[in-house]
Amino acid sequence: MSHSEHSIERDSLAYAIEKHVEVHAQKCYQCGKCSAGCPVAEEMDLPPSLVMRLLQTEKSSNDDKVLRSESIWLCLTCEMCLSRCPMEIDIPSMMDYLRQRSRSEKKVNPKMKNIVSFHKAFLHSIQYTGRLFELGLILDYKRQSLKLTQDMMLAPKMISNGKLHFIPELLKDMPHITKIFKKTIVEGGSK
Amino acid sequence: MKIGVYPGCSLTGSARDYNESVFALAKAFDIELVQVPDWNCCGATAAHNLNRELSLSLPARILATAEKNGLDEILVPCAACYSRLIVTQHELKKNPELKNRINEIIGMDYRGTTKLINVIEWIDASIIPNLEGKITKPFDYKVACYYGCLMVRPNKVLNYDRAEDPQTMDIVMEKIGAHALYFPFKTECCGAGLSVSRTDTVSKLSGKIIEDAVHRGADTLIVACPMCHSNLDMRRPDINKYWKSDFKLPVMYVTQAIGLAIGLTPKEVGLQRHFVKVNIS
Numbered sequence: 258m259s260h261s262e263h264s265i266e267r268d269s270l271a272y273a274i275e276k277h278v279e280v281h282a283q284k285c286y287q288c289g290k291c292s293a294g295c296p297v298a299e300e301m302d303l304p305p306s307l308v309m310r311l312l313q314t315e316k317s318s319n320d321d322k323v324l325r326s327e328s329i330w331l332c333l334t335c336e337m338c339l340s341r342c343p344m345e346i347d348i349p350s351m352m353d354y355l356r357q358r359s360r361s362e363k364k365v366n367p368k369m370k371n372i373v374s375f376h377k378a379f380l381h382s383i384q385y386t387g388r389l390f391e392l393g394l395i396l397d398y399k400r401q402s403l404k405l406t407q408d409m410m411l412a413p414k415m416i417s418n419g420k421l422h423f424i425p426e427l428l429k430d431m432p433h434i435t436k437i438f439k440k441t442i443v444e445g446g447s448k
Numbered sequence: 449m450k451i452g453v454y455p456g457c458s459l460t461g462s463a464r465d466y467n468e469s470v471f472a473l474a475k476a477f478d479i480e481l482v483q484v485p486d487w488n489c490c491g492a493t494a495a496h497n498l499n500r501e502l503s504l505s506l507p508a509r510i511l512a513t514a515e516k517n518g519l520d521e522i523l524v525p526c527a528a529c530y531s532r533l534i535v536t537q538h539e540l541k542k543n544p545e546l547k548n549r550i551n552e553i554i555g556m557d558y559r560g561t562t563k564l565i566n567v568i569e570w571i572d573a574s575i576i577p578n579l580e581g582k583i584t585k586p587f588d589y590k591v592a593c594y595y596g597c598l599m600v601r602p603n604k605v606l607n608y609d610r611a612e613d614p615q616t617m618d619i620v621m622e623k624i625g626a627h628a629l630y631f632p633f634k635t636e637c638c639g640a641g642l643s644v645s646r647t648d649t650v651s652k653l654s655g656k657i658i659e660d661a662v663h664r665g666a667d668t669l670i671v672a673c674p675m676c677h678s679n680l681d682m683r684r685p686d687i688n689k690y691w692k693s694d695f696k697l698p699v700m701y702v703t704q705a706i707g708l709a710i711g712l713t714p715k716e717v718g719l720q721r722h723f724v725k726v727n728i729s
Contacts, residue, residue, distance in 0.1 A: 296637040296653055331649075334493065335637035336601035340611045349602070356497050375645035379494035383506070387488045389457035398644060408644070411682065418721040420462045429486045433555070437509065440553045441502035 270320035271312045273358070280351040284344045285309040291338035291348055301328040305338050305348055308355075324359040330369035374401040384438045387428030392421055449574065451565075452519030453481040454510060456529035456674075457489050462682070463526070463674030465718030469703035470525050470567070472716050476707075477578055484514045484522060490532040493641035504546070505553045507536035512558040521563045523570045525703075527673035528640075530566050531598035531606075537564070538605045566599060566608065567672050567702065568616045575706065576623055584711040586625025589728060591705070592661035593617040594669050595634050596676040611635070617702060621670055624709040633660040638679040647683070651690035654679045658687060658695045668728060669699045677701065682723045698726040 265272045271282045285306070292304035303311065303326045311319040323329070329352055338348040359365050365373055378397035382390050399405050415421040428434060459467035474481045487510055496503035511533060514522050524530040537560050540547040551558055565573070595614050603611040614635065618628035636657060639650030658680060661669050671677050680687075681699040688694055699722070707717035708729065719726045 296639075297649065300649060330497075331642075331646075333597075333637050333640045333642065334496070335597040335640065337597070337635075337637065340601045340603060345604075347602075353496050353500060353503075357500065360498065372642065372645045373498075375641075376494035376497050379492065380498060380502070383489045383491065383495075388460070389489050389492075391457075391461045395644070402645075407647075410685070414723060415462070415682075418723070420464055420721060422461055426460065428488055433509070434488055436555065437505050437553055438502070441499050441505055445499060445501060 266315040269312075269315035269317075270323060270355075270358070271315055274312070274351050274354055278347070278350045278354045280347045280354075282309055282312040282346070282351070284346055285313065286344070288343060290341045290343065294337045294341050296335060296337065297331045297333060301331055302326050303328045305332075309346070309348075321364070323355060324362060324364040325366055327366050327369055329355045329359060330366065330372045371402045371404070374398060377401065380442065382425075384434070384442070386425040387431055387434045388426050390422065390425035392423065393425060449478065450480040450482060451570075451574075452484060452514055452517075452522035452562075454484050454487055454514070454522050454524045454529060454533070456487075456524070456526040457492075458526055458528075458674035458678075462678050465721040466525060466674055466677065466701045466703065468716070468718035469701055469707050470523075472707055472712055473571075473575060473703050476582075476710055476712065477575055479574055481523065482519065484510055484519060485517055486513065490529045492528060492532065496532070501550070501553060503532070504536050504539060504550050507533045508540065508550045508558045509554045509556065511536065511560070511562050512554060512556040514562045515559055516556070519562065521565055523565045523567070525567045525672075526675075527566065527596060527598040528675050530564060534564050535602075535605060537562075568599070568620060569608070571620055571702070571706065572616070576620065579623065579710075582710045583624060585709055587621070587705050587709045588625050589627070589667040590629055590665055591621050591626045591668055591670045592629050592631040592664060592666040593621060593634055593702075594631070594657060594661070594671050594676060594680075596671070596673050597635065597637050597640070599672060600635055617670060617672065620702060621705065624706055626670075626705070629661075629664045629666055631661060631664060631666075633657045638676045640675055640679070643675075643679055643683060647686050648690065650679050650683055651686045654683060655687040655691040655693070655695075658697055659691065659693070662695060662697050666697060668705075668726070669697060670702050670705060671699055672702050684724050696724065698722065698724050698728065700726060700728070
């Protein structure tokens with residue numbers, strides 16, 4: 258049992274993070290190295306060290322701020338924060354958990370809708386063909402984000418460079434992939 | 449010599465050039481690359497952002513298939529796929545209960561015995577020792593080796609090179625005649641999976657990397673990740689627009705540079721497929 262486990266509020270987000278991904282927010286002593294090294298900190302509403310601080314308060318209003326933040330979706334999982342953290346706090350794994358929690362509680366920041374749409378379109382593509390079908394992904398993303406003209410200039414050159422498929426490569430064992438999606442995404446409610 | 453390979457989706461599409469150069473090198477050094485049969489997508493950024501169990505199950509299916517087919521070692525040229533596969537091995541080794549759950553989801557017996565090899569490890573083990581007498585055109589250029597994130601981080605999981613100022617790719621490039629420049633941006637993120645949904649962020653981050661390499665006098669960037677390549681190469685018009693610049697610095701895969709050095713043609717290593725013209729042959 259870690260030192261923080263017996264003192265932590267059981268209904269707090271910090272407790273859930275410990276339980277699900279074994280990351281201990283209480284270990285953070287606010288040195289700020291994560292925020293200094295984070296390539297997207299300047300675009301975030303809450304830099305990573307502030308996310309850590311808010312979680313440490315174990316206040317539901319602060320937990321809510323974290324789950325509704327832009328930061329959790331802007332995080333690139335570049336792993337720089339973990340690499341430089343003197344306490345080896347796995348912030349990237351924590352961010353994965355926060356994103357999933359934010360979706361399941363329907364707290365996704367509206368400004369981050371396109372990022373989530375892209376991830377969803379990506380998973381749709383794999384769900385139906387087993388491998389990424391880039392053309393299908395782009396069309397599905399355009400449909401969801403309504404960014405219809407984006408990257409129109411890329412397509413002709415991708416085609417002439419031989420980098421775009423018109424027909425998806427289907428796996429032989431597609432039922433296997435379907436089953437995996439059913440047991441994770443569908444039954445897990447994160448469709 | 450025979451070794452397994454997991455190409456991943458990018459190598460069949462937008463990183464076809466990388467695929468061609470990996471297979472051309474293998475052929476030149478008499479290495480047979482055997483694809484993991486009926487391989488699926490690793491799930492990439494999308495899966496670990498949206499669903500943890502899916503993000504472990506997709507790589508576990510790939511690894512269990514490799515195990516079932518007796519592929520003890522698999523080369524994973526894409527740094528992003530490599531990361532998802534090795535992180536899955538790490539997570540499932542750490543947590544047997546989770547491993548059982550994932551095995552239940554995939555309906556297979558994943559054991560975690562496959563040895564994963566990144567492209568530089570493969571080059572170090574199978575290409576460099578057999579290089580003598582093969583170099584017909586030394587790669588006499590100033591290069592900035594760009595490792596990105598996933599070749600070196602999370603370093604405790606990968607156990608490969610050092611996280612700050614790694615050297616493995618620089619050493620490989622020096623061995624084929626290049627001059628590897630001091631390059632502080634070598635492990636800064638290019639913007640990764642936000643290429644489509646936040647192109648401005650990617651243009652900013654990738655532009656910083658290119659600007660520094662140009663500033664240091666590089667003739668080319670050298671990369672080992674399709675995601676980095678597409679952000680630095682295919683996104684160049686967006687980068688130049690964002691930075692109000694006209695950067696013409698080419699971006700080459702490490703395997704393409706080695707290919708040229710041993711006398712393969714630019715076409716054999718897929719250089720004609722790049723968006724930014726490569727004036728190196």
